Every structure is written in structure tokens, then in C-alpha cells.
Amino acid sequence: MTAAQQEAAPKPSSDEISQQIVTDINKGALSPGEWLKQIDLEKRYGCTRIKVRDALTNLHSKRLVEHIPNRGYRVPQPDPLRIRQVGEVRALLECHAAVDVIALATDADIEILRGLAEDFKQAAYHGSSFAQIEANYAFHGKLYSFCRNDVLRETMLDLRQRGPAAPVGQWQTMDQLQKATQGHFDLIDAIEKRDLPLLQARITSHISGSSTAPDAG
Amino acid sequence: MTAAQQEAAPKPSSDEISQQIVTDINKGALSPGEWLKQIDLEKRYGCTRIKVRDALTNLHSKRLVEHIPNRGYRVPQPDPLRIRQVGEVRALLECHAAVDVIALATDADIEILRGLAEDFKQAAYHGSSFAQIEANYAFHGKLYSFCRNDVLRETMLDLRQRGPAAPVGQWQTMDQLQKATQGHFDLIDAIEKRDLPLLQARITSHISGSSTAPDAG
DNA sequence: TTTTTCTAAATTGGCGCCAATTTTGTGGAA
DNA sequence: TTCCACAAAATTGGCGCCAATTTAGAAAAA
Structure with missing residues (x-):
């Protein structure tokens, strides 16, 4: 074999x-x-x-x-415009799903999320690009799991795979990686506070941050 | 042949x-x-x-x-729960796209929309169930065409086909048909007034109206 | 040397056949 | 008469082969 x-x-x-x-x-x-x-x-x-x-x-x-x-x-070439558009739709959907997250996430769930955010942090510092993507998928997948609207959840999952097409291009700089790591913890913070507008603002910021190319300079 | x-x-x-x-x-x-x-x-x-x-x-x-x-x-059996879920996501997406509709629809476009709404009205009274669906597709398709976010537009188009699976179940009663007809003209009205919140409210109402079964009684 | 054309190799896409599974129909036993 | 078992028919799904198209390469002409 x-x-x-x-x-x-x-x-x-x-x-x-x-x-x-x-x-x-x-x-x-x-x-x-x-x-x-x-x-x-x-x-x-x-x-x-x-x-x-x-x-x-x-x-x-x-x-x-x-x-x-x-x-x-x-394999399609990553298209910055398209990636941004995917991000915009994802942010819209996830902000809507955020209602369920705040309504349904228990303290135990939040602990699990914290663990997944820690996993991502580890991957960001010590893991491969693929490990980072997997850890990020796991974190957001847990978020999706609270969504009671099956169609919404399926749409978010479908869309997620259409984002940054390759590891090259998603978190290109250490700065972006750190922002993503912090973003996860900020989301958890907003969930703990049961602050819907704050959570939505941070979701938008987190997703647009990962789908916007860093300024050249 | x-x-x-x-x-x-x-x-x-x-x-x-x-x-x-x-x-x-x-x-x-x-x-x-x-x-x-x-x-x-x-x-x-x-x-x-x-x-x-x-x-x-x-x-x-x-x-x-x-x-x-x-x-x-x-062919899947129409599932009321799933239809409602599709409607919820569609409403969310179309409300977001409504920004572009208000920003980009010219007076000429509005006239076209009025024509399409008239077509639907004709189909509602004199056309087959299939003609109604086609006319409804044409109207909403024109709305989608203003959307500058390609991914958003594609997602709305994909989702639309997953709605009420068959003509049976979408507009079951004459009452629903009339509401749908009026809904189209109400949307045009809101677009003319360039009133975004009003347009969004009417989109939500229009879509949830067509994806909610009539009360038995 | 560079460009063009023709030939050969490689790759995709289409079609027919066959095995595996399911359904239907028949016959027999309770 | 009803229920069950068995066999025959029908349907799906998998696989190999072949044609159509494209690409790469070589040979010839400018």
C-alpha cells in the first residue's frame, strides 16, 4: 500500500x-x-x-x-473583492445568529469556547497554517451550533468554505494573527456580558478583519 | 421527433x-x-x-x-418549518440588499418594477400557479439585480429556489395571493420614498407572509 | 534566431455495460 | 383469507473504454 x-x-x-x-x-x-x-x-x-x-x-x-x-x-485564485463580499455576507448572517448564541450559550459552553480560543492561540504561535484554519473552524463551528435556524447554519457553513481560498492570504501577517486571536476572546467577553450589540459589532469587526488584506507599506 | x-x-x-x-x-x-x-x-x-x-x-x-x-x-415534501427558516434568511439578506436598491434604483427602474408587479397581478388573477411563480421570480430578480455584492446576490438566488418547494403551498389561498400582489406595490412605494426602514419592514413582512402557512379555520 | 505549422501526447467528457440493491409479483403455508 | 417467503423484474450506482478537444513539442520556413 x-x-x-x-x-x-x-x-x-x-x-x-x-x-x-x-x-x-x-x-x-x-x-x-x-x-x-x-x-x-x-x-x-x-x-x-x-x-x-x-x-x-x-x-x-x-x-x-x-x-x-x-x-x-x-483551484480558484483568491480574489480580494470576492473575499470581502463573502465576509460581508458572513458577518450579516453571524450577527443574526448572535441572538441565539446569547440566548442559548451556557456557562459551560462559554468555557468550551474559551478552550477553542486557546487552541487557536496556540496554533497561531506554534502551529501550521492549516492548524490555524482548523482551530478557527472549530471555534466558529461551536458558535454556529447554537443557531436554531438550520438553513441559516447551513448557509453559514457553506459560505465559510468560500472565504479566503487558501491559507496564503488569510492571515498573512503576525499582526493579523494576533488580531484574530484577540478577536475570539473579545467575542467570548461579549457573550458573557450578554451584550448583543457589542457581540454583533465585534463579529463584524472580527470577520471583516480576516477578510481584508493588510495595507501594503 | x-x-x-x-x-x-x-x-x-x-x-x-x-x-x-x-x-x-x-x-x-x-x-x-x-x-x-x-x-x-x-x-x-x-x-x-x-x-x-x-x-x-x-x-x-x-x-x-x-x-x-x-x-x-x-422531490422533497414541503416542510413548513424549513420554509419558514428559508424565509427568515431570505428576509435578512434582502433587507441588507435593500440599501443598494434604494441607492441605485432609478425612476426608470421603478417603472420596470411596476410593470413586473402588474405582471404578477395579472398572473395572480388569470394565470396558472406556474405563471405566478415565474412572475414573482421576475419581480424579485429585478430587485436582486441592484445588489452590488455578487456573493450576496448569488446566495439570495440559491436560497430562493429552496423556498416553498412546490406551487402547492406557496399561495394556497386567494387572500395570500392578494397580500403578495399588494406587497409588491408596497415595496415599490417604499423604494420611491427612498425610505430604507420602511422598505426593510415591508420586505420582511412580504417574505414572511409568503412563507407562513395560513391559519386553519 | 524567431515564428509558424503540423503532428503526437495527454486530458477531459460521454456512453454502454454489468453488478449490487431494492421493489414488485407470485406461490405456498398457517 | 391473511401472512410470509421466495423469485423475477426494475432501478440505481460503478467502472472501463473510446471519441473529442486541448496542449505540448518538434520540425520546417522566414
Whole structure:
């Protein structure tokens, strides 16, 4: 058995392949602009062609990869305008969901959130770019879990993956990383105070901070 | 040539098939709970199996059809809770987009909107259920067109199709139809007055009105 | 040396066939 | 008559092959 087929032994579904592709894009193993050749993916994930094709179609319909007929699929180049637009919609949705967070988060939940924020801090200082993304996903995923509107939650989850397309570009500078870390703790603070307007302001600030490129200078 | 292959002659893409399926669901030609047998669709749209399968996978990833492994795909039963949740998110997004509508809609645009609202009124009184849906799509589509945030606009369009799954259930009573008709003119009125809070309130009312079942009694 | 054209390789996308699973229909037993 | 088991039909889902298109490379002309 080669190293390529180490995970998910016998029959990976096309959804699992999709998820692995997204993961590899986040890891940086698949770079923006790179063509996703079906033969390569086939070998990389040790699965059959049809699974690869289904996975790519799924990813395309979720707008996570580009598709050019008779050319193939490729990882989209991060587009600052688009990233900002995704951020704007995410902020809008998460601010709406914030009502549920304040209404439903227990003290125990807040402790869990604090743990996740600590995890992100650790990743920010000592972890890989991928570890940072995973920790950030875990924190925001916990926030989403309070949302009682399933459609709203699904939309937020779908949108999140369409944000900064690659680790390159999300937290480019140490300053941005520190701001993101502090942002998480600020959110927890607002939740503890059960201060909805404050929480919403900080959500907006946190998301727009992570979807706005740092000024060159 | 049979009547089944009348439209889109030579090589319909799988996206076109997807759209035709959605249209047929809205028309009521495909009923909620009905199994979407690949052979039937193949004959109905006069296309090959692979196109049907691709279309169904696409529709599934957009959550427009249910998929049960080894059983097939089927038109989902309208779920009142889910419809309300979709309405809540749509209202949230359209209220946000309302800023652009007020900022960018010219007097000429408003006249176009009035025409579309008239079209809906005609459909409400004299048209089929499908014609009503189409006219409603056209009106709201024009509203979306002002939105400068592409992601926001795409999200609204995606979400709209996930609303009331079938004509059955959207405007069940004459009362609802009249309210929807009046709602459109009220929206135009608020746009003319450039009154953002009023427009937002009426958007919320209009959408929640069309996604809430009438009281039995 | 540079550009153009033609050929060969590589890649995607489409289609038919076959296995796996489910459903339907029939026959027999309680 | 009703219920259950079994077999036959139908449907989905997977896989390999082949054609169409594109890309890369080499050879020839300017």
C-alpha cells in the first residue's frame, strides 16, 4: 500500500473525496491556479475516476473550484473583492445568529469556547497554517451550533468554505494573527456580558478583519 | 421527433437539465414525494443517462432534491418549518440588499418594477400557479439585480429556489395571493420614498407572509 | 534566431455495460 | 383469507473504454 491510500480504506464516498480536496486546498497541497487533473487526484486519494469526477462536480456546484469545459477544474485564485463580499455576507448572517448564541450559550459552553480560543492561540504561535484554519473552524463551528435556524447554519457553513481560498492570504501577517486571536476572546467577553450589540459589532469587526488584506507599506 | 424533445435541440448541458427539472417541480409536473426515476427523466428530456445523473447530483448538492442511496432521488415534501427558516434568511439578506436598491434604483427602474408587479397581478388573477411563480421570480430578480455584492446576490438566488418547494403551498389561498400582489406595490412605494426602514419592514413582512402557512379555520 | 505549422501526447467528457440493491409479483403455508 | 417467503423484474450506482478537444513539442520556413 502506498502512502497515498493511507486514509479511509475501502469505499470513500464522493463527499469524502470532496472534503479531502478542500482540506488539501487549505493545507496548501493544492495551490491556487493549479489544475486539478483527474489522474493525479485518482492516485492521490487512491480512488476511482468516477469518485473524483463526482467530487469535482460537487465542489464546482458549491463554487469551490472553477470549471472550464474541456480544460478541467482548478483551484480558484483568491480574489480580494470576492473575499470581502463573502465576509460581508458572513458577518450579516453571524450577527443574526448572535441572538441565539446569547440566548442559548451556557456557562459551560462559554468555557468550551474559551478552550477553542486557546487552541487557536496556540496554533497561531506554534502551529501550521492549516492548524490555524482548523482551530478557527472549530471555534466558529461551536458558535454556529447554537443557531436554531438550520438553513441559516447551513448557509453559514457553506459560505465559510468560500472565504479566503487558501491559507496564503488569510492571515498573512503576525499582526493579523494576533488580531484574530484577540478577536475570539473579545467575542467570548461579549457573550458573557450578554451584550448583543457589542457581540454583533465585534463579529463584524472580527470577520471583516480576516477578510481584508493588510495595507501594503 | 416526439413532444418530449421539443426544447433545446442538440446538446443540453446538465445545468440546463437541472433547470428543467426545477421548472417541472415548480410547474407541478413532478410532485413532492415522487421518485425521480432516471429512465423517466431520460425520456422526458430526451437526453442521455449521464446528463440526468449529473443534473440530479447538482440538484442534490444544492439541497433541491433528496437522495437516498440505492433508492434514488425524489422531490422533497414541503416542510413548513424549513420554509419558514428559508424565509427568515431570505428576509435578512434582502433587507441588507435593500440599501443598494434604494441607492441605485432609478425612476426608470421603478417603472420596470411596476410593470413586473402588474405582471404578477395579472398572473395572480388569470394565470396558472406556474405563471405566478415565474412572475414573482421576475419581480424579485429585478430587485436582486441592484445588489452590488455578487456573493450576496448569488446566495439570495440559491436560497430562493429552496423556498416553498412546490406551487402547492406557496399561495394556497386567494387572500395570500392578494397580500403578495399588494406587497409588491408596497415595496415599490417604499423604494420611491427612498425610505430604507420602511422598505426593510415591508420586505420582511412580504417574505414572511409568503412563507407562513395560513391559519386553519 | 524567431515564428509558424503540423503532428503526437495527454486530458477531459460521454456512453454502454454489468453488478449490487431494492421493489414488485407470485406461490405456498398457517 | 391473511401472512410470509421466495423469485423475477426494475432501478440505481460503478467502472472501463473510446471519441473529442486541448496542449505540448518538434520540425520546417522566414
